[in-house]
Amino acid sequence: MHERDRYAGFWCRFLAMFPFFVIGGLIFPNSVLVEDPYGLFSTERVIEESVETVNHPDGSYSSDD
Numbered sequence: 001m002h003e004r005d006r007y008a009g010f011w012c013r014f015l016a017m018f019p020f021f022v023i024g025g026l027i028f029p030n031s032v033l034v035e036d037p038y039g040l041f042s043t044e045r046v047i048e049e050s051v052e053t054v055n056h057p058d059g060s061y062s063s064d065d
Contacts, residue, residue: 051063
């Protein structure tokens, strides 16, 4: 038996079951939750953290955290 024949069985079963998973997801949309690992593909980003600086009359600066 060749390696190709051994793995072909897996892909045939996968392709045969795939439409059932898609239809099940359409019928019961809230039954399965798919999340991205560690938030890698989320759109939430921090561009810049703004810290307000205050200029005092004596020329010194301070920041409000």
